[in-house]
Amino acid sequence: MRISRVAIATTVLAGATAAGFGLTTGTALADSDEKLPITTFGDIAVDAVHHRVFVSDPTSGKIVSTNYQGHEATAVTGLAGVDGLALSADSNVLYAAVSGGHRIAAIATDTLTETASYPVGDTVAIRDVVGPISGKLWFSTIGGNVGTGTIGSVDLATSAVAVHDARADGVGLYTTPMISTGAGAPGLVVLTDASTTSGDSVVYDVSSGAADLKLAAEVFGEFTSDVAISGDGADLIQAGYNGSHRIAISDGTKTAAFTSLNHFGGVEVAADGRVALSLRGGSHDVYVFQPGATTPKLTFALPSVAGSYNRPEVVGRGLAWEPGGSRIFAVAQGDGTENNYWLYTLNDSDPVEPDPTTASPSPSTSTPSPGPSGTSSPEPLRPTIWLTAPATATRGQALTITGSINANMPLPAGKELALWRHDMETTSSPSLDGVTTTDANGEFRFASTPPVGGRVIYDVVFKGDEQYLPATASAVVQVSRTTPGLTLDKNKTVNAYGTTVTFTATLGATYKNRVVEIWADPYGADQGNRLLKRATVNSAGKVSAGFKLTRNTTLTARFAGDARYAPRTVTSVAYTKVAVNTKITRHYRTKKIGSVTYYVVRTTKDPHFITTMTAYPNRFHRLVIQRYKNGKWTAFQGATLGLDKYGVSEAWITGYYPAGQRFRVRAEYGNSPYGDKINATTYGSWKYYTYAK
Template identity: 35%
Template sequence: MPSVSHRMVRAALTAALVAGSTAAVLGVPGPARAVDLTTTLPIASFGDIVVNPESRLIFISDPVGGKLITTDYAGVVKKTTINLPGIAGLAFDADGGEVYAARPDAKEISVFKKDGSPTQNFTASGNAKPVSLAVAGGRVWFGEADGGIGRLDPGGDEPDLTPDVVTTGLDATPVLIGEGDLLAAADPSATPGAVAVVNVAAGTPAVVSAPVGAGQAKALAFSPDGDRLLVAGSEGLARALKPADVSTLQNYTAAADNNAVAVGSTGAVAVGTSKAVSVFAPGSATATKQFTVKTPGVLQPGSLAWEPGGPRLFGVSGEAGRFDLQIFGDPAKLVTKVTLTAPAKLELGRTATLAGSFAAPIPAGLPVVITRKDAAGSRRVSPNVVPANGQFTITDKPARSGTVTYTVAFAGNADYSPATVTKSFAVGTTKPTTLALARGGSGVLAYGKTVSLTARLGSTHSNRVVEIWADPFGGDQVNRLVRRATANKQGVVTATFKVTRNTTFSAVFAGDAFTPARTVKTTVPVRTSVTTSISRSYKVAKIGGVSYHHLRKTVDPYITTKSPAVPGRSVYLQLEYFNGQKWKVWQAGYFGINEYGNLYNELSGTHTAGVRYRIRAIYLYAKSGDTFNATTYGNYQYFTFTK
């Protein structure tokens, strides 16, 4: 359960507001182009803030209100979980994508899913009361009010909140931050400020601590690569430390009293005071940009959080009765995205309505260019500026048939990147078409015959594709596509198919924007294959021009019948004899064929020499066990007996 490289946990949490006059802040070279957007939050106090990059949600705890809210990157509340009195520190687990919340009043650490839904609670069996949180070394670490640091192993056999696992000498609830196997802690009330760094990979945590300045260390953050630990606090404390020995790597020129720090994915550092935020480019000791807290309240301690992998910088400011989420941005431009929904088609003479929106929070009033292009040319349509809520509607009445294209273009400015979206749809009049399907030949087809098929499509708006399908009778056969092709200039599509069963053929036209779909069908009856053969004869010779099998009267003829193997199929065998004037039925009946399509019979008994016989097999529609084929009469086999 590795931690993420951005700041995950904040200072010791309290509902009290930062009071006092605004501290002096550093002047910024040149005018600041801040994307100063704010939205009011439904909270009574601020506890902590983390950002989940997977769900793109911001989690904010409210100790006084006893709730956890999740908002999107514009500050719109997506979920609220109540009945969490005293909820305090938060931590994000990048491995499971879950957010952990400290609940000291309940002696619990609660877990929330990516969307803010509660999933489980870990309750201390002893007296541990977690206040601040961090994730490091695959475990959750918590700070207590007396300065102790405890541990929770969520994946352990018996997960419990174990207090006082790390000894740092701190006297108050520590600020905690985790990165990889490193855990950093500071006492926000101690003067001079001191920071302890703990390697929690080993069984016994190894602590490295050192003083970091005369002021109080109020906020901590790791750089994305974990090579720097950022510390911010009072008396101008703003510096980068080397985690291995807590030595100073760099000092930042910051305000006198700092209460928040965050590091972006590019390595840019943001340091916050009660009324301003200064941004330092990677490696720079002097701020390159500065933002002002716009709301009446002040920036809350530990309330800065950077959008993981993105340009936005979030902060919570407020005073008694009102708290706001402010999007400060950063020196990079905010990525803008505009979406547009258009109808799939439009009847000529009707009015088109298209809905659009800007996905990123963009100040109202910035120019936007919307154009319509059709066969008559291009022209502008309204609106001309970004509306107050970022949502807009285009209503327009195209005057010509064909394709019409709408383009929404936002040019961007110093704070926002350009964005363009294009949507096209067809304009025309709905008209039905004709479709016919003809087969080659007529009547019942022989087994294994190849049938030719011709589909003919009438006029359409745009689509000229026709599909020809074949669906042989029987549940063991599937409807299959024979051919899919574009009709020629005469509207014709042809195909061929070898038939072995009664088969329904379909010609399918899927339709287009202004031509309804059509399907036509024709069913072709098909004979089956049914044959009979006789063995054990000693010769085949003609009698009256007909070939007869000649058998000794002491030999029983062996009769084999073959037909396609169909489960449950029978054939009707008809044995006849010649009485000197005509053929008469001697024996007849239905006999089932085996799984290989064969039927074997042996005509046993006393045979009379000179009597002529004939036998044939017949498949009878609906009487031979199925309706897969048309009635089919097999050829007669003739035989006689001799002495």
């Protein structure tokens, strides 16, 4: 368990004195005092594909992008009042709720440029955004009066805006709510009033493209800081000033959760169901719970800021899991200055690439919208389509989609419906997969054999007629794809410092895509993961890239997948030694004893050792001295020494030693309990010395 602390003031390590040694050492510096360049916090989003973290600043009207270590900060500006953030499933687009512009901005994550804008109307307030779900972005809004907080949507295909009428459901939140969703129930969204003591939450199912009320939960008397959906999609997890609760989405049953703890600030649930909770007041820790557990498996204590006695605490909504990974990102505040923020990376381990096929919206019903009115002839009825489809299917094998269509009563037999298929190979226009008609009960059945794997969306379309308006409903099926063979060589090799090593990835059989990327992520590097090469493999299925090794480095080979073969990622770790040399001074000559060269030191002098090693903040090493006695080398003295910022340490051995005694000395990296693990264990070469009168 590790905490990568970024944007925290430097830690200074002073020298120490070991028995028999007089030690001179410089200071070793940690990361620089670099705060997040924001004045207020809105929301956080994590891009596991490009290894970036996005933080919105409503007051400054910008989104700050950093790497996983909080460095390389760049900003997208001109977004007045930007607050909520949502990342597309493929991590290619970041959607931002821009309250000052009454719009949602679409930003390309690779170039950080705005590529599209979706106005919601000059009179429509907007605070938060999630999605896309069922082809729409869903945002939180409020009408002209308090108590009318609700949900709205923007259709990405048509830019059509719709604001849900909360009064039709008999609910309405007091202020503009937060909005969130979860991997455990990708078709559900939660609106939460975090500004009043009521702490009400409303759950809608939007998988059909309309907002269907599932739950209106009243949490009276408790400020709610954050809400998340549990990993199994069955409960809300509410965090607030009076503890945390689970609220069953099925019936609103409320039970206390994590009862030994209280005063929570934020909650986030990973795709596998792990729950991260941040505390406020007294303890500023972050806890991680396994699914269903009430005792935390991991606890992260945020360190205090240098120059301050205060420990930062995670701000509300300041937690975010790395999609598909184990990292938790936390935005914290609290060194005594209101507008100082820092980014912490918790459980900072090698990244695990997310599988883009694991999350998909659940099929559900479509909600009818108002029909035309004001005509003298009978108004056409708006029907509703209900669908039943398998959640998963096997590519190339038949699946069945069934359903019914009615408008207060089943439509008569013979009404024609069409099945359209959207998949990876029909992105520009869907494929007509079949036509059928209703039976006497308004029921229908389609058979489809999906030729393409991955996320497949089926649309059942009724065109309408003089009696009935058009209707559409959608279902999402995850269709299997074959796992391709992919390897990356040089795993667990130990390499000399500064060596340029060629890494080769080998890709097995695929359908159309033959492109492989090779990435390098040096341990502790501020630059983060970097792309070494992206190329089509050769006829043998191989692609290679060279990289100069100065630290232990995780190499990653990525195949993005295609219509029949799933994405795959493999890694290798190349261990890298440090460059190390120990020099003996204060001698007056050298001589050979046998084939070995010795430095000769007067018995009245103290040998002086200067060790030079690859520099890294807070680096230590061991200096080991052995004595030749009774025909063999035996342990004599040793000490743990700090290196200065240039990677240099100095030491002397004091005392009187008779002429003729023989010693040898070397520096060792990786054997100190205080040392870092940025490089592989390295043993310097022995240097020999003896005494003479």
